[in-house]
Amino acid sequence: MPKSPEDIIRDEIRALSAYHVPDSGGMVKLDAMENPYRLPSELASAIAARVTAAAVNRYPDPGARALKTQLRGAMQIPADMEVVLGNGSDELIQMLALAVARPGAVVLGVEPSFVMFRMIATIAGMRYVGVPLNPDFTIAAGPTIAAIEQHQPALIFIAYPNNPSGNLFDADVLARIIAAAPGIVVIDEAYHAFAGRTFMPRLAEFPNLLVMRTVSKLGLAGLRLGLLAGRENWLHHIDKVRLPYNVNVLTQLVVAEALEHREVLETQAAAIRAERARMLTELRHLPGVEAYGSDANFILFRVARADPIFDGLKQRGVLIKNLNGTHTLLAGCLRVTIGTPGENAQFLNALAATLNP
Numbered sequence: 001m002p003k004s005p006e007d008i009i010r011d012e013i014r015a016l017s018a019y020h021v022p023d024s025g026g027m028v029k030l031d032a033m034e035n036p037y038r039l040p041s042e043l044a045s046a047i048a049a050r051v052t053a054a055a056v057n058r059y060p061d062p063g064a065r066a067l068k069t070q071l072r073g074a075m076q077i078p079a080d081m082e083v084v085l086g087n088g089s090d091e092l093i094q095m096l097a098l099a100v101a102r103p104g105a106v107v108l109g110v111e112p113s114f115v116m117f118r119m120i121a122t123i124a125g126m127r128y129v130g131v132p133l134n135p136d137f138t139i140a141a142g143p144t145i146a147a148i149e150q151h152q153p154a155l156i157f158i159a160y161p162n163n164p165s166g167n168l169f170d171a172d173v174l175a176r177i178i179a180a181a182p183g184i185v186v187i188d189e190a191y192h193a194f195a196g197r198t199f200m201p202r203l204a205e206f207p208n209l210l211v212m213r214t215v216s217k218l219g220l221a222g223l224r225l226g227l228l229a230g231r232e233n234w235l236h237h238i239d240k241v242r243l244p245y246n247v248n249v250l251t252q253l254v255v256a257e258a259l260e261h262r263e264v265l266e267t268q269a270a271a272i273r274a275e276r277a278r279m280l281t282e283l284r285h286l287p288g289v290e291a292y293g294s295d296a297n298f299i300l301f302r303v304a305r306a307d308p309i310f311d312g313l314k315q316r317g318v319l320i321k322n323l324n325g326t327h328t329l330l331a332g333c334l335r336v337t338i339g340t341p342g343e344n345a346q347f348l349n350a351l352a353a354t355l356n357p
Protein backbone atom coordinates (compact mmCIF):
# COMPACT_ATOMS: atom_id res chain seq x y z
CA MET A 1 0.00 0.00 0.00
CA PRO A 2 1.70 3.25 -1.09
CA LYS A 3 1.76 6.07 1.41
CA SER A 4 -0.44 9.13 0.97
CA PRO A 5 0.80 12.62 -0.03
CA GLU A 6 0.28 13.60 3.65
CA ASP A 7 2.94 11.05 4.61
CA ILE A 8 5.36 11.86 1.82
CA ILE A 9 5.12 15.57 0.96
CA ARG A 10 7.01 17.83 3.42
CA ASP A 11 4.78 19.59 5.97
CA GLU A 12 5.91 23.07 4.92
CA ILE A 13 5.11 22.34 1.25
CA ARG A 14 1.63 21.03 2.10
CA ALA A 15 1.06 24.19 4.15
CA LEU A 16 1.96 26.49 1.20
CA SER A 17 -0.66 28.04 -1.03
CA ALA A 18 0.40 27.96 -4.67
CA TYR A 19 1.46 31.28 -6.24
CA HIS A 20 -1.90 32.35 -7.62
CA VAL A 21 -2.13 33.83 -11.11
CA PRO A 22 -5.75 34.87 -11.76
CA ASP A 23 -7.40 34.46 -15.13
CA SER A 24 -7.21 37.79 -16.93
CA GLY A 25 -8.90 36.79 -20.22
CA GLY A 26 -10.57 39.81 -21.84
CA MET A 27 -9.64 42.17 -19.00
CA VAL A 28 -7.53 45.31 -18.87
CA LYS A 29 -4.57 43.61 -17.21
CA LEU A 30 -2.96 45.87 -14.63
CA ASP A 31 -2.09 43.27 -11.99
CA ALA A 32 1.42 42.00 -12.73
CA MET A 33 3.78 44.94 -13.36
CA GLU A 34 4.13 44.13 -17.03
CA ASN A 35 5.12 46.72 -19.63
CA PRO A 36 1.87 47.33 -21.57
CA TYR A 37 3.64 48.05 -24.87
CA ARG A 38 4.38 45.51 -27.58
CA LEU A 39 7.61 45.71 -29.56
CA PRO A 40 7.47 47.86 -32.71
CA SER A 41 6.99 45.87 -35.91
CA GLU A 42 10.52 46.44 -37.33
CA LEU A 43 12.03 45.05 -34.14
CA ALA A 44 9.53 42.17 -34.11
CA SER A 45 10.59 41.35 -37.70
CA ALA A 46 14.29 41.42 -36.80
CA ILE A 47 13.51 39.05 -33.93
CA ALA A 48 11.54 36.78 -36.27
CA ALA A 49 14.56 36.60 -38.60
CA ARG A 50 16.85 35.61 -35.73
CA VAL A 51 14.37 33.01 -34.52
CA THR A 52 14.05 31.57 -38.03
CA ALA A 53 17.81 31.10 -38.19
CA ALA A 54 18.07 29.64 -34.67
CA ALA A 55 19.54 26.15 -34.25
CA VAL A 56 16.86 24.84 -31.91
CA ASN A 57 18.12 21.29 -32.45
CA ARG A 58 21.16 22.24 -30.33
CA TYR A 59 21.30 22.93 -26.63
CA PRO A 60 21.79 26.59 -25.80
CA ASP A 61 25.21 28.04 -24.98
CA PRO A 62 25.26 27.07 -21.29
CA GLY A 63 27.26 30.17 -20.41
CA ALA A 64 25.18 32.49 -22.66
CA ARG A 65 28.43 34.32 -23.35
CA ALA A 66 27.24 36.63 -26.12
CA LEU A 67 24.17 37.67 -24.17
CA LYS A 68 26.17 38.23 -20.99
CA THR A 69 28.56 40.55 -22.79
CA GLN A 70 25.62 42.59 -24.02
CA LEU A 71 23.96 42.64 -20.62
CA ARG A 72 27.19 43.89 -19.06
CA GLY A 73 26.98 46.97 -21.27
CA ALA A 74 23.23 47.46 -21.01
CA MET A 75 23.13 47.13 -17.22
CA GLN A 76 26.49 48.79 -16.52
CA ILE A 77 27.92 45.84 -14.65
CA PRO A 78 31.42 46.65 -13.36
CA ALA A 79 34.07 44.86 -15.43
CA ASP A 80 35.57 43.09 -12.40
CA MET A 81 32.23 41.54 -11.34
CA GLU A 82 30.78 38.18 -12.41
CA VAL A 83 27.30 37.55 -13.83
CA VAL A 84 24.95 34.57 -13.43
CA LEU A 85 21.77 34.36 -15.50
CA GLY A 86 18.46 32.88 -14.39
CA ASN A 87 15.17 31.84 -15.94
CA GLY A 88 13.72 35.06 -14.55
CA SER A 89 14.97 36.49 -11.27
CA ASP A 90 12.62 34.02 -9.57
CA GLU A 91 15.06 31.27 -10.52
CA LEU A 92 18.00 33.26 -9.19
CA ILE A 93 16.22 33.64 -5.84
CA GLN A 94 15.78 29.86 -5.84
CA MET A 95 19.42 29.21 -6.76
CA LEU A 96 20.59 31.49 -3.95
CA ALA A 97 18.34 29.80 -1.39
CA LEU A 98 19.39 26.29 -2.47
CA ALA A 99 23.07 27.25 -2.25
CA VAL A 100 22.86 28.48 1.37
CA ALA A 101 20.17 26.12 2.76
CA ARG A 102 22.15 24.48 5.53
CA PRO A 103 19.93 22.98 8.25
CA GLY A 104 18.64 25.89 10.36
CA ALA A 105 19.91 28.60 7.98
CA VAL A 106 17.83 31.79 7.82
CA VAL A 107 16.59 34.01 4.99
CA LEU A 108 15.67 37.52 6.13
CA GLY A 109 13.51 40.04 4.34
CA VAL A 110 11.43 43.09 5.13
CA GLU A 111 7.65 42.90 5.04
CA PRO A 112 5.60 43.53 3.05
CA SER A 113 7.81 42.74 0.09
CA PHE A 114 7.98 40.38 -2.89
CA VAL A 115 6.23 37.19 -1.75
CA MET A 116 8.62 34.85 -3.55
CA PHE A 117 11.41 35.64 -1.04
CA ARG A 118 9.46 33.90 1.71
CA MET A 119 7.98 31.23 -0.52
CA ILE A 120 11.29 30.11 -2.03
CA ALA A 121 13.01 30.14 1.38
CA THR A 122 10.28 27.79 2.61
CA ILE A 123 10.57 25.54 -0.42
CA ALA A 124 14.34 25.36 0.12
CA GLY A 125 13.69 24.20 3.70
CA MET A 126 14.98 27.41 5.28
CA ARG A 127 13.61 29.53 8.10
CA TYR A 128 12.28 32.89 6.92
CA VAL A 129 12.38 35.97 9.16
CA GLY A 130 10.30 38.96 8.01
CA VAL A 131 11.00 42.33 9.63
CA PRO A 132 8.05 44.74 9.34
CA LEU A 133 8.57 48.01 7.50
CA ASN A 134 7.37 51.22 9.15
CA PRO A 135 3.69 52.03 8.50
CA ASP A 136 4.78 54.50 5.78
CA PHE A 137 6.74 51.62 4.13
CA THR A 138 10.16 53.10 4.94
CA ILE A 139 12.68 50.60 6.24
CA ALA A 140 12.91 50.23 10.02
CA ALA A 141 16.69 50.53 10.44
CA GLY A 142 16.95 49.65 14.16
CA PRO A 143 14.63 46.61 14.14
CA THR A 144 16.11 45.30 10.88
CA ILE A 145 19.69 45.49 12.16
CA ALA A 146 18.61 43.99 15.51
CA ALA A 147 16.96 41.08 13.65
CA ILE A 148 20.14 40.55 11.61
CA GLU A 149 22.17 40.41 14.82
CA GLN A 150 19.70 38.01 16.42
CA HIS A 151 19.08 35.62 13.52
CA GLN A 152 22.42 35.82 11.65
CA PRO A 153 20.78 35.28 8.23
CA ALA A 154 22.75 33.51 5.53
CA LEU A 155 20.79 35.49 2.94
CA ILE A 156 18.93 38.82 2.95
CA PHE A 157 16.67 40.02 0.13
CA ILE A 158 15.82 43.70 -0.28
CA ALA A 159 13.73 44.86 -3.24
CA TYR A 160 14.87 48.36 -4.35
CA PRO A 161 12.32 49.81 -5.22
CA ASN A 162 10.13 47.61 -3.05
CA ASN A 163 7.15 45.61 -4.29
CA PRO A 164 4.30 46.20 -3.37
CA SER A 165 4.96 49.62 -1.82
CA GLY A 166 6.84 51.06 -4.83
CA ASN A 167 9.33 53.13 -2.81
CA LEU A 168 13.11 53.18 -2.74
CA PHE A 169 14.51 52.59 0.72
CA ASP A 170 17.08 54.99 2.18
CA ALA A 171 20.41 54.03 0.59
CA ASP A 172 22.37 54.87 3.76
CA VAL A 173 20.20 52.51 5.81
CA LEU A 174 20.71 49.79 3.19
CA ALA A 175 24.49 50.34 3.39
CA ARG A 176 24.29 49.89 7.18
CA ILE A 177 22.25 46.71 6.72
CA ILE A 178 24.77 45.30 4.23
CA ALA A 179 27.62 46.13 6.62
CA ALA A 180 25.78 44.47 9.54
CA ALA A 181 24.93 41.29 7.61
CA PRO A 182 27.01 38.17 8.23
CA GLY A 183 25.96 36.61 4.90
CA ILE A 184 24.86 37.59 1.39
CA VAL A 185 22.69 40.66 0.81
CA VAL A 186 20.82 40.71 -2.50
CA ILE A 187 19.56 44.09 -3.65
CA ASP A 188 16.77 43.17 -6.07
CA GLU A 189 16.52 45.94 -8.64
CA ALA A 190 13.65 44.47 -10.70
CA TYR A 191 12.14 47.97 -11.13
CA HIS A 192 15.39 49.74 -11.95
CA ALA A 193 14.09 51.07 -15.29
CA PHE A 194 11.57 53.22 -13.40
CA ALA A 195 13.78 54.27 -10.49
CA GLY A 196 17.16 55.31 -11.82
CA ARG A 197 18.86 54.46 -8.51
CA THR A 198 21.13 51.47 -8.16
CA PHE A 199 23.68 49.68 -6.02
CA MET A 200 25.40 48.25 -9.14
CA PRO A 201 28.35 50.70 -9.02
CA ARG A 202 28.74 50.00 -5.29
CA LEU A 203 29.41 46.24 -5.65
CA ALA A 204 33.12 46.75 -4.98
CA GLU A 205 32.37 48.54 -1.71
CA PHE A 206 30.76 45.54 0.03
CA PRO A 207 32.22 42.00 -0.04
CA ASN A 208 28.79 40.43 0.64
CA LEU A 209 26.61 42.41 -1.81
CA LEU A 210 24.94 40.96 -4.93
CA VAL A 211 22.71 42.99 -7.28
CA MET A 212 19.83 41.33 -9.11
CA ARG A 213 18.10 42.65 -12.25
CA THR A 214 15.49 41.32 -14.64
CA VAL A 215 14.34 42.18 -18.16
CA SER A 216 10.74 41.39 -17.16
CA LYS A 217 9.55 44.85 -16.16
CA LEU A 218 11.43 46.43 -19.02
CA GLY A 219 9.06 44.76 -21.48
CA LEU A 220 10.37 41.21 -21.91
CA ALA A 221 8.52 39.36 -19.13
CA GLY A 222 7.57 36.50 -21.43
CA LEU A 223 11.18 35.64 -22.17
CA ARG A 224 12.17 34.91 -18.55
CA LEU A 225 15.61 36.35 -17.98
CA GLY A 226 17.11 37.64 -14.77
CA LEU A 227 20.70 38.36 -13.78
CA LEU A 228 22.78 38.39 -10.67
CA ALA A 229 25.95 40.48 -10.55
CA GLY A 230 28.65 40.31 -7.91
CA ARG A 231 31.98 38.93 -6.84
CA GLU A 232 33.30 35.77 -8.37
CA ASN A 233 33.94 34.16 -4.96
CA TRP A 234 30.14 34.02 -4.37
CA LEU A 235 28.87 33.61 -7.90
CA HIS A 236 30.99 30.66 -8.91
CA HIS A 237 29.26 28.66 -6.17
CA ILE A 238 25.78 29.96 -7.05
CA ASP A 239 26.46 29.01 -10.68
CA LYS A 240 26.93 25.37 -9.64
CA VAL A 241 23.30 25.29 -8.47
CA ARG A 242 22.11 26.49 -11.87
CA LEU A 243 20.73 23.86 -14.23
CA PRO A 244 23.08 23.83 -17.27
CA TYR A 245 20.67 25.09 -19.94
CA ASN A 246 18.40 27.29 -17.85
CA VAL A 247 18.28 30.14 -20.40
CA ASN A 248 16.95 28.68 -23.64
CA VAL A 249 18.14 29.38 -27.17
CA LEU A 250 15.20 31.60 -28.11
CA THR A 251 15.47 33.72 -24.96
CA GLN A 252 19.17 34.25 -25.56
CA LEU A 253 18.57 35.35 -29.16
CA VAL A 254 15.52 37.49 -28.59
CA VAL A 255 16.89 39.36 -25.57
CA ALA A 256 20.11 39.99 -27.52
CA GLU A 257 18.17 41.48 -30.45
CA ALA A 258 15.98 43.56 -28.13
CA LEU A 259 19.01 44.91 -26.28
CA GLU A 260 20.52 46.01 -29.58
CA HIS A 261 17.51 48.32 -29.77
CA ARG A 262 17.53 49.23 -26.12
CA GLU A 263 16.32 52.74 -26.87
CA VAL A 264 12.91 51.23 -27.76
CA LEU A 265 12.55 49.75 -24.26
CA GLU A 266 13.93 52.90 -22.66
CA THR A 267 11.41 55.07 -24.51
CA GLN A 268 8.62 52.77 -23.30
CA ALA A 269 9.93 53.01 -19.71
CA ALA A 270 9.97 56.81 -20.00
CA ALA A 271 6.34 56.77 -21.19
CA ILE A 272 5.43 54.57 -18.21
CA ARG A 273 7.18 56.97 -15.81
CA ALA A 274 5.26 59.91 -17.29
CA GLU A 275 1.98 58.02 -16.97
CA ARG A 276 2.88 57.10 -13.37
CA ALA A 277 3.07 60.80 -12.48
CA ARG A 278 -0.28 61.48 -14.16
CA MET A 279 -1.94 58.47 -12.50
CA LEU A 280 -0.68 59.49 -9.07
CA THR A 281 -2.13 62.98 -9.46
CA GLU A 282 -5.45 61.58 -10.66
CA LEU A 283 -5.63 58.97 -7.91
CA ARG A 284 -4.90 61.60 -5.26
CA HIS A 285 -7.80 63.67 -6.59
CA LEU A 286 -10.27 60.86 -5.95
CA PRO A 287 -11.96 61.28 -2.57
CA GLY A 288 -11.37 58.32 -0.27
CA VAL A 289 -8.18 57.21 -2.03
CA GLU A 290 -4.77 57.44 -0.35
CA ALA A 291 -2.13 56.84 -3.05
CA TYR A 292 1.56 56.29 -2.24
CA GLY A 293 4.38 57.75 -4.31
CA SER A 294 6.20 55.22 -6.48
CA ASP A 295 9.62 54.72 -8.05
CA ALA A 296 8.36 51.61 -9.88
CA ASN A 297 5.83 50.86 -12.64
CA PHE A 298 2.91 50.47 -10.26
CA ILE A 299 1.12 52.46 -7.55
CA LEU A 300 -0.07 51.23 -4.18
CA PHE A 301 -3.22 52.88 -2.88
CA ARG A 302 -5.53 52.49 0.08
CA VAL A 303 -9.31 52.68 0.19
CA ALA A 304 -11.86 52.12 2.95
CA ARG A 305 -13.39 48.97 1.39
CA ALA A 306 -10.72 47.27 -0.69
CA ASP A 307 -12.47 43.95 -1.40
CA PRO A 308 -15.68 45.38 -2.94
CA ILE A 309 -13.65 48.01 -4.82
CA PHE A 310 -11.41 45.26 -6.26
CA ASP A 311 -14.49 43.23 -7.24
CA GLY A 312 -16.20 46.32 -8.71
CA LEU A 313 -13.17 47.01 -10.89
CA LYS A 314 -13.16 43.40 -12.04
CA GLN A 315 -16.83 43.60 -12.96
CA ARG A 316 -15.95 46.67 -15.03
CA GLY A 317 -13.26 44.67 -16.83
CA VAL A 318 -10.16 45.91 -14.99
CA LEU A 319 -7.88 43.50 -13.15
CA ILE A 320 -5.51 44.92 -10.52
CA LYS A 321 -4.03 43.29 -7.39
CA ASN A 322 -5.87 43.08 -4.09
CA LEU A 323 -3.41 43.14 -1.21
CA ASN A 324 -5.97 43.59 1.53
CA GLY A 325 -5.48 40.86 4.12
CA THR A 326 -2.01 39.83 2.97
CA HIS A 327 -0.17 41.85 5.67
CA THR A 328 -1.31 44.12 8.51
CA LEU A 329 0.42 47.11 6.90
CA LEU A 330 -1.54 46.48 3.69
CA ALA A 331 -5.05 46.66 5.17
CA GLY A 332 -7.27 48.29 2.54
CA CYS A 333 -4.48 48.31 -0.06
CA LEU A 334 -4.73 47.70 -3.80
CA ARG A 335 -1.90 47.84 -6.34
CA VAL A 336 -2.30 48.99 -9.92
CA THR A 337 0.31 48.53 -12.65
CA ILE A 338 0.82 51.51 -14.96
CA GLY A 339 -0.63 50.65 -18.36
CA THR A 340 -1.05 52.57 -21.60
CA PRO A 341 -2.79 55.97 -21.32
CA GLY A 342 -6.00 54.31 -22.59
CA GLU A 343 -5.82 51.47 -20.07
CA ASN A 344 -5.08 53.90 -17.25
CA ALA A 345 -8.07 56.03 -18.23
CA GLN A 346 -10.26 52.91 -18.21
CA PHE A 347 -8.94 52.03 -14.76
CA LEU A 348 -9.48 55.56 -13.39
CA ASN A 349 -13.02 55.71 -14.79
CA ALA A 350 -13.84 52.27 -13.42
CA LEU A 351 -12.42 53.24 -10.02
CA ALA A 352 -14.39 56.50 -9.89
CA ALA A 353 -17.56 54.60 -10.85
CA THR A 354 -16.90 51.88 -8.26
CA LEU A 355 -16.23 54.42 -5.51
CA ASN A 356 -19.46 56.30 -6.31
CA PRO A 357 -21.88 53.75 -7.76
Ligand SMILES: Cc1ncc(COP(=O)(O)O)c(C=O)c1O
Pocket residue numbers: 032033087088089090091114159162163188190213214215216221225226
Ligand atom coordinates in the same frame (compact mmCIF):
# COMPACT_ATOMS: atom_id res chain seq x y z
C1 LIG B 1 10.88 42.63 -6.46
C2 LIG B 1 10.71 41.61 -7.53
N1 LIG B 1 11.72 40.80 -7.84
C3 LIG B 1 11.62 39.86 -8.79
C4 LIG B 1 10.43 39.68 -9.48
C5 LIG B 1 10.32 38.56 -10.49
O1 LIG B 1 10.92 38.90 -11.65
P1 LIG B 1 11.17 37.84 -12.83
O2 LIG B 1 10.09 38.04 -13.81
O3 LIG B 1 12.52 38.21 -13.36
O4 LIG B 1 11.18 36.45 -12.24
C6 LIG B 1 9.34 40.51 -9.20
C7 LIG B 1 8.07 40.31 -9.93
O5 LIG B 1 7.04 40.82 -9.64
C8 LIG B 1 9.49 41.48 -8.19
O6 LIG B 1 8.46 42.27 -7.85
